[in-house]
Amino acid sequence: GQNIDQPTEMTATEGAIVQINCTYQTSGFNGLFWYQQHAGEAPTFLSYNVLDGLEEKGRFSSFLSRSKGYSYLLLKELQMKDSASYLCAVRDPNAGKSTFGDGTTLTVKP
Amino acid sequence: NAGVTQTPKFRVLKTGQSMTLLCAQDMNHEYMYWYRQDPGMGLRLIHYSVGEGTTAKGEVPDGYNVSRLKKQNFLLGLESAAPSQTSVYFCASSPTGEIEKLFFGSGTQLSVL
Numbered sequence: 001g002q003n004i005d006q007p008t009e010m011t012a013t014e015g016a017i018v019q020i021n022c023t024y025q026t027s028g029f030n031g032l033f034w035y036q037q038h039a040g041e042a043p044t045f046l047s048y049n050v051l052d053g054l055e056e057k058g059r060f061s062s063f064l065s066r067s068k069g070y071s072y073l074l075l076k077e078l079q080m081k082d083s084a085s086y087l088c089a090v091r092d093p094n095a096g097k098s099t100f101g102d103g104t105t106l107t108v109k110p
Numbered sequence: 111n112a113g114v115t116q117t118p119k120f121r122v123l124k125t126g127q128s129m130t131l132l133c134a135q136d137m138n139h140e141y142m143y144w145y146r147q148d149p150g151m152g153l154r155l156i157h158y159s160v161g162e163g164t165t166a167k168g169e170v171p172d173g174y175n176v177s178r179l180k181k182q183n184f185l186l187g188l189e190s191a192a193p194s195q196t197s198v199y200f201c202a203s204s205p206t207g208e209i210e211k212l213f214f215g216s217g218t219q220l221s222v223l
Contacts, residue, residue, distance in 0.1 A: 008150075031210055035212075041216070042200060042216055042217055043200075043212070045212060098155070098212075099155070100145075100153040101152050103152050
């Protein structure tokens with residue numbers, strides 16, 4: 001099975017940098033991805049890591065260490081609109097099945 | 111290009127009633143999924159499909175059935191609704207070459223009384 005852990009809540013200040021961690025223990029692994037979900041809305045895709053290292057996309061970066069079962073999402077130059085839930089998910093080698101963590105609710109304050 | 115469309119957006123059922131949630135995508139995606147999301151929790155996979163005519167069980171399939179008769183449609187059925195099925199249901203699809211990139215519908219809020 002899959003076990004994915006993320007902090008439940010985080011708070012940060014506008015303009016700052018925040019790192020959201022995700023650890024996983026899985027029977028199989030074929031990639032880790034991050035989604036953003038604003039309250040009352042559907043999740044939207046942010047990033048996907050299948051190899052170790054850092055993937056950068058504008059203000060957002062995602063890091064993966066497969067040997068440690070660890071990933072983080074880094075958000076730079078925080079904006080108020082970044083207040084949302086961030087979901088970490090691991091893809092099962094049995095293509096089509098992915099397990100999501102419970103999400104981290106990020107609140108950005110002025 | 112509508113993407114992924116779910117109907118209805120809201121529904122209230124009484125215990126024991128049945129209903130079908132409809133999901134349609136116009137992106138020619140092979141993979142389609144049904145998730146449920148309970149307050150403060152992540153998404154849990156109910157059933158999924160890797161192509162027309164195929165379905166498979168996810169993490170929490172009990173009490174639900176699905177059908178994928180056409181590539182663009184994925185139906186989720188509740189035969190006898192229970193209060194434990196009160197949740198927000200999301201349909202999603204993904205293309206073959208990028209199955210990690212899920213495109214979600216706007217969700218269905220279902221309440222079972």
